[in-house]
Every structure is written in structure tokens, then in C-alpha cells.
Amino acid sequence: MMLLSLTDIAVTRRNRPILHGVSLSLAAGEFVGLIGPNGAGKSTLMEAALGLLPHEGRSNLAQMSAADRARAAAYLPQTRDIAWPVSVEDLVALGRIPWPGGGRGPADLAAIDRAIDRLGLQDFRKRTALRLSGGEQNRALIARALAQDTPLLLADEPAAGLDPAQQLACMALFRDLAREGRGVLASVHDLALAARYCTRLVLLAERQVLADGPPDEVLTDALLHRAFAIRIRRIDTPDGPAILPVQP
Numbered sequence: 678m679m680l681l682s683l684t685d686i687a688v689t690r691r692n693r694p695i696l697h698g699v700s701l702s703l704a705a706g707e708f709v710g711l712i713g714p715n716g717a718g719k720s721t722l723m724e725a726a727l728g729l730l731p732h733e734g735r736s737n738l739a740q741m742s743a744a745d746r747a748r749a750a751a752y753l754p755q756t757r758d759i760a761w762p763v764s765v766e767d768l769v770a771l772g773r774i775p776w777p778g779g780g781r782g783p784a785d786l787a788a789i790d791r792a793i794d795r796l797g798l799q800d801f802r803k804r805t806a807l808r809l810s811g812g813e814q815n816r817a818l819i820a821r822a823l824a825q826d827t828p829l830l831l832a833d834e835p836a837a838g839l840d841p842a843q844q845l846a847c848m849a850l851f852r853d854l855a856r857e858g859r860g861v862l863a864s865v866h867d868l869a870l871a872a873r874y875c876t877r878l879v880l881l882a883e884r885q886v887l888a889d890g891p892p893d894e895v896l897t898d899a900l901l902h903r904a905f906a907i908r909i910r911r912i913d914t915p916d917g918p919a920i921l922p923v924q925p
């Protein structure tokens with residue numbers, strides 16, 4: 678089942694073209710890594726897809742009512758703002774607002790518990806979210822997105838600020854969500870993590886999709902040089918490729 682369908686998306690911000698002719702689809706079972714240089718438009722593409730930014734072209738999500746969209750897709754934005762001194766449990770419960778009853782029925786409580794467990798936040802659930810470390814807050818916000826229990830998750834640099842163990846746990850969680858039949862689109866800067874965990878990579882650069890396919894077909898010398906002006910040294914290990922970016 679197709680969860681995200683973008684056709685010919687174009688975005689202009691302050692008279693500057695940011696994206697042009699971007700088409701992309703994502704089916705249930707896929708964990709798609711969105712890679713590309715700083716400023717390539719990864720966040721812009723997610724915001725346009727969700728209908729949060731004016732754009733040309735067609736996005737299946739942007740066409741939905743806000744209520745339907747909130748049950749179709751959860752979104753972890755790049756800025757991890759927590760506005761109020763709520764407990765972690767209450768923060769995660771906000772993910773249940775789109776569902777009937779708005780948050781505290783048995784199904785809601787089960788979804789909140791599941792999300793807290795999957796992010797390993799059991800010991801934090803009564804703590805004030807604002808008093809957690811940056812990485813802990815990040816995990817609490819991922820848990821909120823998970824509690825929303827949507828078929829599709831859009832996550833903007835979900836592994837940013839996480840320690841190595843938590844980065845692996847985060848990527849493994851998204852891979853597992855895809856295996857369970859959801860779809861995940863996440864922007865990722867760590868090419869090795871992207872190669873190890875994503876089922877597909879989309880390389881955004883020069884305002885367009887430069888490549889879209891299995892990690893091995895996207896992480897080529899020619900494409901990486903064109904997009905990032907780097908070369909990579911790659912060593913294949915039993916745990917997946919080790920990818921070292923180096924100057925050209």
C-alpha cells in the first residue's frame with residue numbers, strides 16, 4: 678500500500694527555488710533514508726509533503742483534512758521544542774490527540790505504554806520532559822510520534838544528538854517499524870547508518886532527486902562526489918558497511 682505519494686513537488690522560499698520536480702513514493706514496509714547536503718531541502722520536502730508549506734505539485738498527505746492527516750502520518754520535526762514543563766508520559770500522550778476520545782482510553786494508554794517501552798523511557802515517564810538531556814528529550818519526542826500510531830512516520834534527523842548506542846537503537850526501531858508494515862521516511866546524515874538500516878535511499882541535491890534506490894546504488898562515488906563533493910572509503914564488515922567520508 679502506498680503511504681506517501683509526491684508528484685512534481687516544487688517549493689520556492691523568499692523567491693528562491695528550493696525544490697523542483699520532486700516525485701517520491703513510499704510504500705508500507707519501507708524505511709526510506711533521505712540524504713543530501715545541508716540546505717538541500719530535506720526538511721522543506723517533509724514540510725511540503727505534510728502540507729505545512731506552500732508548494733506546487735501533489736502530495737497525498739497535503740490533500741487530506743488535518744484530522745485525517747494526523748491519523749495517517751506522524752512527524753518529528755528537526756527543531757525539538759518542548760513548550761511546557763509536562764511529564765514525559767503526558768508529552769507522549771499528546772500523540773493520541775488525533776484519535777477518538779483524545780488520549781486517555783484503554784487503547785490510548787496501551788499505545789502510550791508501548792511507545793515509552795520501545796524508546797526505553799520507563800525510568801523517565803514521571804520526569805519533567807524539560808529537565809531531560811537533549812538526547813533523552815529527543816527519544817521522548819520520538820515516543821510521542823510513535824504513540825500517534827500512524828501508518829507513516831516522517832522523522833527529520835531522528836538520530837541527531839543521540840549517543841552511538843541510541844543511534845543504533847533508533848535506526849533499528851525504524852527498521853522494525855517498517856518490517857511490521859509501517860512506512861518511515863527519515864532524513865539521515867550518517868551514511869553508514871543509512872546504508873545499514875534503510876531499505877532505500879533518496880539523495881536530494883541540486884533542488885531535485887539525484888538518485889532513488891537501494892543503498893548500494895545511491896552511495897556511489899560519482900553521486901556522492903556530485904552531491905557532497907566528497908569521496909568515501911568503504912569497508913564491508915559482517916555488521917554492515919563502514920563508510921568514511923574523505924576529502925576529494
Ligand SMILES: Nc1ncnc2c1ncn2[C@@H]1O[C@H](COP(=O)(O)OP(=O)(O)OP(=O)(O)O)[C@@H](O)[C@H]1O
Nearest residue numbers: 690691695713714715716717718719720721722755
Ligand atoms: N524559513 C525559511 N525562509 C527562507 N528560506 C528558508 C527557510 N527555511 C529554510 N530555508 C532555505 O531552504 C533551503 C532548504 O532548507 P532545508 O532546511 O529544507 O534543508 P535541509 O536539507 O533540511 O538541510 P539540513 O541538512 O541543514 O537540515 C536552504 O537553502 C535554507 O536556507
